Amino acid sequence: MTDESWGQVRDELRKAVGKNNFTSWIEPLKLVRLADGTASFEVPTKFMRDWVSRNFAEQIRLYLEKAGEHVERVELHVATTKGAPKARPAPQWTRPAQAAASANDDLPGAPLDSRFTFDSFVVGKPNELAHAAARRVAEGGRVDFNPLFLYGGVGLGKTHLMHAIAHELQTRQPHLRVLYLSAEQFMYRFVQALREKEIMGFKEMFRSVDVLMVDDVQFIAGKDSTQEEFFHTFNALVDQNKQIVISADRAPGEIKDLEERIKSRLQCGLVVDLHPTDYELRLGILQQKAEYYRGKYSDLKLANGVLEFLAHRITTNVRVLEGALTRLFAFASLVGREITLELAQDCLADVLRASDRKVTIEEIQRKVAEHYNIRLSDMIGPKRVRTIARPRQVAMYLAKTLTTRSLPDIGRRFGGRDHTTIMHGIRKVEELKATDGQLAEDIDLLRRLLEG
Ligand code: ADP
Numbered sequence: 001m002t003d004e005s006w007g008q009v010r011d012e013l014r015k016a017v018g019k020n021n022f023t024s025w026i027e028p029l030k031l032v033r034l035a036d037g038t039a040s041f042e043v044p045t046k047f048m049r050d051w052v053s054r055n056f057a058e059q060i061r062l063y064l065e066k067a068g069e070h071v072e073r074v075e076l077h078v079a080t081t082k083g084a085p086k087a088r089p090a091p092q093w094t095r096p097a098q099a100a101a102s103a104n105d106d107l108p109g110a111p112l113d114s115r116f117t118f119d120s121f122v123v124g125k126p127n128e129l130a131h132a133a134a135r136r137v138a139e140g141g142r143v144d145f146n147p148l149f150l151y152g153g154v155g156l157g158k159t160h161l162m163h164a165i166a167h168e169l170q171t172r173q174p175h176l177r178v179l180y181l182s183a184e185q186f187m188y189r190f191v192q193a194l195r196e197k198e199i200m201g202f203k204e205m206f207r208s209v210d211v212l213m214v215d216d217v218q219f220i221a222g223k224d225s226t227q228e229e230f231f232h233t234f235n236a237l238v239d240q241n242k243q244i245v246i247s248a249d250r251a252p253g254e255i256k257d258l259e260e261r262i263k264s265r266l267q268c269g270l271v272v273d274l275h276p277t278d279y280e281l282r283l284g285i286l287q288q289k290a291e292y293y294r295g296k297y298s299d300l301k302l303a304n305g306v307l308e309f310l311a312h313r314i315t316t317n318v319r320v321l322e323g324a325l326t327r328l329f330a331f332a333s334l335v336g337r338e339i340t341l342e343l344a345q346d347c348l349a350d351v352l353r354a355s356d357r358k359v360t361i362e363e364i365q366r367k368v369a370e371h372y373n374i375r376l377s378d379m380i381g382p383k384r385v386r387t388i389a390r391p392r393q394v395a396m397y398l399a400k401t402l403t404t405r406s407l408p409d410i411g412r413r414f415g416g417r418d419h420t421t422i423m424h425g426i427r428k429v430e431e432l433k434a435t436d437g438q439l440a441e442d443i444d445l446l447r448r449l450l451e452g
């Protein structure tokens with residue numbers, strides 16, 4: 001296969017998997033051989049090899065076949081270049097555990113929450129990749145991707161994962177200087193350094209770390225000189241091959257008032273999103289928490305079905321979910337009663353009501369129209385051109401998946417359309433979602449906006 005035709009296959013793949021996935025996973029692949037039904041690729045790291053082979057190998061195979069190649073297998077090999085030399089030699093002795101933190105003593109990091117460890121992080125489909133990437137960084141070995149950019153809605157575990165990385169690094173690689181802080185604290189330190197004419201010290205300090213983690217980076221959007229300083233710090237560390245981990249509440253490209261050059265820098269590494277929790281993940285988290293509370297309130301009984309009920313009803317975010325359980329146990333212990341469904345309903349009435357706030361079809365239509373830049377009236381109107389019909393179908397799909405409305409009911413709200421038309425629209429979107437990465441991303445984003 002020629003470079004050119006591989007280039008065309010890559011273009012197809014870019015459309016299929018979406019831009020972020022493409023940059024992270026497909027672009028770095030080097031096609032080294034295609035013969036006897038086997039396509040061999042070189043990948044830079046073991047982590048990438050595993051992820052690509054699990055998630056993209058089949059798609060790559062399909063698109064190669066579509067381009068007229070005969071491919072039965074896709075093989076991935078880790079490129080055998082020597083790892084970059086470490087800037088700081090590993091210490092010749094093992095420091096006693098107590099002295100471990102001393103590598104970071106002079107750093108103005110935020111305190112770490114001792115509960116936020118990998119052990120206490122429940123892994124499910126929605127956070128699987130974020131977790132795997134965080135684990136990878138926590139090994140403190142070669143820098144595979146820089147930065148690791150974690151994003152997702154409130155309470156989905158970004159801070160938890162960052163703290164877990166810091167904890168893990170402190171035990172595994174106590175000589176590394178690990179700095180974790182929020183973007184707000186970064187700004188605060190910077191302003192303070194300016195005021196006290198300590199800017200050199202500030203720069204030196206930030207450039208002396210091995211791992212820098214900045215939480216909630218969206219905070220510095222629109223804050224010009226802080227952004228500028230952040231940009232320089234970021235570049236200096238990347239140049240020294242030091243690991244950076246960033247979190248934000250949305251993808252780099254979607255952060256308003258963030259300088260373009262910063263956006264593009266942030267996209268250079270691995271961009272991973274934490275998806276909204278699903279039922280299984282919520283139940284897993286509740287079970288883990290309940291286990292902890294059973295130890296704490298050993299005389300309390302927990303009736304069957306309570307955790308399932310909560311996982312089903314509280315879908316907003318993990319923080320709310322945890323808070324609900326904490327309150328439930330505290331309340332039950334106070335009144336000395338078994339935790340039953342009724343008790344839960346009583347004690348958590350307000351939380352349950354709040355998460356009952358359902359998305360309406362009107363909201364969906366409005367957001368989708370905004371997103372695709374079409375008129376709201378076209379959502380219900382008769383126009384059938386693709387540029388309008390497609391967004392309309394997306395809205396139908398979201399109406400079906402985010403609300404409990406029936407098809408005829410949805411039909412009525414889309415200008416009195418028949419329920420079979422709605423069904424057709426939904427099917428169409430489901431079909432397209434599987435092959436059109438951009439559409440899948442759009443839907444993901446809209447869903448987040450609507451549920452957020
Ligand atoms: P974010 O920074 O994304 O807003 P946090 O990391 O602060 O969210 O998480 C909010 C709360 O939910 C924390 O108490 C955290 O421990 C918990 N949490 C989130 N995701 C998980 C998970 N997968 N397993 C266990 N706890 C979780």
Ligand code: MG
Nearest residue numbers: 158159160215
């Ligand atoms: Mg956070």
